[in-house]
Amino acid sequence: MKRISLAFITIILFILIALSGCGKEEVASGGKTSKDVKQEITANLGGEPYTLDPAFASDTTSFWVISHLYQGLYTYDKDGKIVEGSANKVDISEDGKTYTFTIREGAKWSNGDPLTAKDFEYSWKRVLNPETAAYDPSQFYYIKGAEAYNTGKGSVEDVAIHAKDDKTLVVELKDPVKFFPKVILGEGFLPVNQKVVEANKDWAAEAEGIVTNGAYTVSEWKHNEQLTLQKSGSFWNADNVTMNTIHFKMVADTTTEYQMYKSGELDLVTGLPAEAVEQEKDNEEYVNFPSFSVYTYTFNVKEEPFTNAKIRRALSFAIDRKALTENILKGGEKPAYGYVANGVESPSGKDFREEAPEYYKFDPKKAKKLLEEGLKEEGWDKLPEFTLKYNSEGNHKKIAEALQEMFKQNLGLKVNIENQEWKTYIDTFKQKNFQLARMGWGGDFIDPYPVLNLYNTKSSSNFTNWSNPTFDELLAKSLVEQDEKKRFELLHEAETVLMEEMPILPILFSAQNILISKKVEGIRLDVLSKPDLRFAEKVSE
Template sequence: MKKWLWSLAAVLMLSSILAGCSGGNDEKASGTSAKNVKQELTLNALSEPPAIDPAMATDTTSGWVLDHIFEGLYTKDKEGKPVLGAAKEAKASEDGKTYTFILRDDAKWSDGSAVTAQDFEYAWKRVLNPETGSQFAFYLYYIKGAEEYNKGKGPVENVGVTAKDDKTLVVELNAPLGYLNELLTMWTFYPVKKELVEGNKNWAAEAAGYISNGPFKMTEWKHDSQVVAEKNENYWNNKEVNLTKVTWKMVTDATTYYQMYKSGELDLIQTLPTDVVAQEESNKEFKNVPYFGTYMYMFNVEKAPFTNAKVRRAFAMALDREALTKNITKAGEAPAYAFVPPGVETSKGDFRKAGGEYFKKDAAEAKKLLKEGMAEEGWTTLPEVTLLYNTAENHKKIAEAVQEMYKKNLGVNIKLANQEWKTYLDTTAQKNYQMARMGWIGVLLDPAVILDYYLGESPNNRTGWKSEKYDSLIAQAKVEQDPDKHFQLMHDAEKVLMEAMPFVPVYHYTNTYLTSPKFADVVYPYNRYPNVKWAKKVSE
């Protein structure tokens, strides 16, 4: 494997040891014995997880829970590097296309039964089964025969995933993939227990009877209220797990969950209310962490007025991103004039800086483009536009600011509408919208995992836009072993995307957090929500 591939795939992480109440996490200083501290942590998931099923989850909320209750062949260490998880050994063939994984003898399910290679084979082929309807199946297309099976063009027998025995899993790839270990830490590659899944089609809808193999096990799911996970004593590495209980509340209103944190009802919150970020920045409990993703508004290119490329570009150029990030979001976000965020190092420097910006804010040019686009379509007035966003205070504030900017800079009055997250995902998947908010986070630090979003066959691409040239460039880039050529193909693909503009990039993410000083060893990934596998409560 080439060294550059390993380095670009290593997702940066930030790990923090937080001070105890009296200025340090020394047990004597805090006045509390570790044995007497109740090892329970309460988080805020912000919303109901749409799917706590490795095959069906497509969002960071569901992924947050899954990352704590499951474990793949690889997992992450405290520094965010991929390390062996349920597997104890991995061997690659000389050509880098075949991997043999040997599972740990002590890898067990939460019910105490052994995790087997057959569980992994079954889980991955379940993701690929067209009848499953997994929207993240394309992440397995690196595997021989996977894409053909998923698209109904080949049999499951041709998929290059085979359990040779209970502890040996052989994976055949189409081409060498330097970041395979990183990819296999993603929840889509987690195992599931065949007997459980096939014995109950609703196995993942409730906590009762739920079985997983991670550091925690789900013990309660009160829908639209909370998810509770407790320490999994059958987890092979349970000695590293300090918490006995983790609770995810589901509070969408930012002011409410901020007040709950201040009152001690929540121990960690993210996405702080925009009006409190400035006052909290000097607080030792505050963190601002880069997040490898982009906040955007998708266009439905099959519905007027966004069937016209000039109209789409006009809407992109009319936004004042600097004003949005400075006055509305206030969390140090970088205004976005492209899709791929900063954070990927290349021989020419950061990928984003090397690629540059594809447009700029220009109200006059935006009005001109809007007029030209309307003339091309024969519209004397612009069709009515509704901007849809998922229910959350911060999304509402941004949408209201965007509404005002379009009125001021384009002379266009748009309507706003909102829906709860699960309903919202269904609505946008059905393309029952004109313009809708979305965010996309890369599962590893490579432009490919960002640009994958707008592949023609990607179920995440809810815009209706397709480009054979774009798809071809990304396909070439994924198997290109020369780093400079790999990144150049990514730049070429992004250029095609930004010329078509099926979306409006708004800003590149950061995440703002407040974490109680009663807790230590919480890890803050650059592409996931906080990992509390190693977290411990150091004082009451």
């Protein structure tokens, strides 16, 4: 069966949500038009954002806020199309290696400072500076000199990111990378104000310290309770931003979040509890679609008992992913029998996932055999107890408990589970303080490369302690391969290496189960990110 691309789904979803408001002025209850309705919306983050400094953000909770505060050289318009953002002109050299960006006239920071090319040079080199200890400097390694500087083998002067003047930024790549414009949509490429950052190391910790160049500013931040964004009057495109105020609650429990929506306290819900999905499926406010993301458990391959690949593989064969997605979650999630999610069209016209093997179908006998072989290799009589770690928010507890029971029933293992609230959990994960820990990974754009590259030895997002030269080489070859058919073959080979070594445990391919109030129109939904609220409109109180 031919699959519709996920990019197409994004556009269709936007049309469905916005269509009723097209070509007419909405009349709300009490005879008010939508122009008379207060333009504010309330959503739920699920917890305190880890950070609002783009250099250190790594999670969708932080990204959701940050994407409304800052604007990069490119951005998404209200239809989900990639367009020029803070740059209004981009010139690419014939060899595809040199990008020249022109910063648009009128672009400003929320404190009134002009936005310049020097802001981007400073911000990008700040991420690369090893003393910054930013989250993901490796995403800049396409740029000439970037890796050497970040790893202490080169100087900042050799990094090919240069502001020729206030309006012109020149960036030179090591190799021509066709998808580079999509790469720099990532949060790490967003600008920060040098004067603000250098004046206060905690500038991003409170509302009053944050200076932005995007659609919104932070007007209030009640930690662990609520974050409020206000439309920025200094934003160059403010006239086209329709939502004036965004309130983000920080409620971790999905059942409470759902009840708040039903009582009218929230205008949308992005994470329905599993038990509510069936109940809401016929509700016209319900939207379900696949995400380009994979829900995983990450092994720390240097922590016993997961130093042995056969033991890691045994756990994978012991998971009944079909039962988990269909009987427990029931929200459109799909069993993950590989790592790259559905939605990538290959040169053959098929989905990347369809062309790949199903690596780990449920097979308790094979699981037991691999466990026995792994125990013998390690000289162990039985597998020591281990702990699954997960964050408290969402349906993660249900999944952890299901895995705990499957490992017990199918392998006779004693497994502990431990949860933490999101901000604490992120630190635990980054510090690699786990044996087996939950995480979800989404691509920066729809292609196998960015998700597979998470496990490159050089990747700042590789928290497994796993390294494989063959895997790294396959990815490196795919990056410069201009023939798409050959490039996809290399990426399939890379995924096979990843699945055979099993440093991560793919569980399911995620789906978004969202409720959006009929009082709101124009929310842009995307398979890569949380809802874009900039162009939303409240049509009734």
